[in-house]
Amino acid sequence: MVKEIERAGLPxxxxxxxxxxxxxVGANRIVPTIAIPHLLGNPALDPKDEKNLRRKLVEKAxxxxxxxxxxxxVFED
Amino acid sequence: MGKIKVVxxxxxxxxGIGGEEKADIKPEVREEVIGPGMALNAEFKGEAEIVATVIxxxxxxxxxxxxxxxxxxxxxxxxxxxxxxxxxxxxAGRYGVACATITAAVQSELGIxxxxxxxxxxxxxDMYRKDIYIVATKNSAAGMRDxxxxxxxxxxxxxxxxxxxxxxxxxxxxxxxxxxxFADKRxxxxxxxxxxKKLKGEEFETEYPMPDFDRVEPNPAVKxxxxxxxxxxxxxxxxxxxxxDHIESSSAxxxxxxxIEGIEDLTxxxxxxxxxxxxxxxxxxxxxxxxxxxxxxxxxxxxxxxxLHRYFYTTVGNGTAVKNAKAFGEEIGKELKEAGVDAVxxxxx
Numbered sequence: 001m002v003k004e005i006e007r008a009g010l011p012x013x014x015x016x017x018x019x020x021x022x023x024x025v026g027a028n029r030i031v032p033t034i035a036i037p038h039l040l041g042n043p044a045l046d047p048k049d050e051k052n053l054r055r056k057l058v059e060k061a062x063x064x065x066x067x068x069x070x071x072x073x074v075f076e077d
Numbered sequence: 078m079g080k081i082k083v084v085x086x087x088x089x090x091x092x093g094i095g096g097e098e099k100a101d102i103k104p105e106v107r108e109e110v111i112g113p114g115m116a117l118n119a120e121f122k123g124e125a126e127i128v129a130t131v132i133x134x135x136x137x138x139x140x141x142x143x144x145x146x147x148x149x150x151x152x153x154x155x156x157x158x159x160x161x162x163x164x165x166x167x168x169a170g171r172y173g174v175a176c177a178t179i180t181a182a183v184q185s186e187l188g189i190x191x192x193x194x195x196x197x198x199x200x201x202x203d204m205y206r207k208d209i210y211i212v213a214t215k216n217s218a219a220g221m222r223d224x225x226x227x228x229x230x231x232x233x234x235x236x237x238x239x240x241x242x243x244x245x246x247x248x249x250x251x252x253x254x255x256x257x258x259f260a261d262k263r264x265x266x267x268x269x270x271x272x273x274k275k276l277k278g279e280e281f282e283t284e285y286p287m288p289d290f291d292r293v294e295p296n297p298a299v300k301x302x303x304x305x306x307x308x309x310x311x312x313x314x315x316x317x318x319x320x321x322d323h324i325e326s327s328s329a330x331x332x333x334x335x336x337i338e339g340i341e342d343l344t345x346x347x348x349x350x351x352x353x354x355x356x357x358x359x360x361x362x363x364x365x366x367x368x369x370x371x372x373x374x375x376x377x378x379x380x381x382x383x384x385l386h387r388y389f390y391t392t393v394g395n396g397t398a399v400k401n402a403k404a405f406g407e408e409i410g411k412e413l414k415e416a417g418v419d420a421v422x423x424x425x426x
Contacts, residue, residue: 003293004406008414011296016425018139021200028295036136038359041366058372065420068298
């Protein structure tokens with residue numbers, strides 16, 4: 001799906017936990033996330049901290065979308 | 078040579094420990110033959126024997142690859158096996174990646190012959206096919222008997238250091254290795270045979286398959302994110318409560334498109350996941366954990382992004398055929414482009 005949406009002409013950022021799969025699939029902009037069943041959250045945190053964590057990850061994704069890449073790029077910290 | 082000693086690797090599910098709610102268990106070792114190991118043991122016909130089974134949760138392995146690998150290598154080493162077998166994993170993505178990763182590690186770091194088995198669309202195949210032998214299986218555990226029948230003989234050959242035949246003869250995923258051999262007919266004769274078959278519309282096998290590098294060039298970056306319309310897409314199965322379009326929990330045949338106009342926050346009242354391939358507890362409690370509508374709404378209000386697109390698109394990426402996923406992606410991409418969306422955040426569990 002990532003690849004076909006990119007092929008349609010839209011930049012896509014793939015947010016996922018298992019980065020090697022994303023690389024194999026062919027995503028170009030990749031942001032690693034927390035855990036498979038809660039990519040963008042952590043049930044161990046209180047709701048406010050959890051939302052902050054999610055916000056940071058989404059900001060990272062938006063930054064990836066604003067970054068020119070020539071090849072597959074994993075956006076670590 | 079005595080009996081070949083085998084260590085077998087399986088996940089929490091095939092060990093009978095549990096499903097997705099147990100996918101986070103750490104590696105453990107049992108000196109028993111468990112689940113698919115029984116069928117393998119029988120198929121060894123006395124030549125080899127499983128001395129221990131390593132069990133690890135699929136999520137634990139994939140979220141902690143380095144630790145899991147180190148722990149499992151220690152466990153395997155202790156038994157000094159002659160052979161290591163992982164799986165079969167069929168079309169289970171995380172299990173397949175775990176099987177292939179650990180098989181490659183045992184082979185390269187411990188120098189023990191190793192093999193695994195899975196379906197051709199399992200991501201583990203493309204990640205490791207060049208490094209290890211991966212027997213080709215069907216896409217579900219209904220293919221267990223067939224898988225075991227192909228795995229056991231190849232495993233024995235590897236353990237005994239015998240010569241391994243071609244991928245077609247030994248039923249493994251081609252590794253991209255070229256081997257010199259003497260054909261019984263010369264090249265020109267083989268080419269003419271092939272051409273005749275092709276002209277007759279018969280099946281023929283090329284001697285030089287073209288590599289399939291399906292890569293898409295990255296699109297240019299978003300110039301001004303504060304004016305951009307961002308769309309959300311997920312393979313994590315987030316749907317309105319009740320799953321109105323009945324998206325399947327695995328092997329999805331469709332995707333959904335849902336209106337989120339006026340929705341500030343996804344809650345346990347409004348949304349849930351239809352995905353059958355991960356523990357749904359956290360996403361059902363708060364679907365923003367997979368599809369971050371709450372945060373994007375906030376940023377939309379603050380003017381950090383132009384707009385969150387009115388619809389999100391969703392499917393279940395769980396053993397979903399590549400052909401289906403490709404078709405979903407094509408349709409979704411086209412619609413988003415026509416709707417004037419500038420960029421996409423796609424989340425995958």
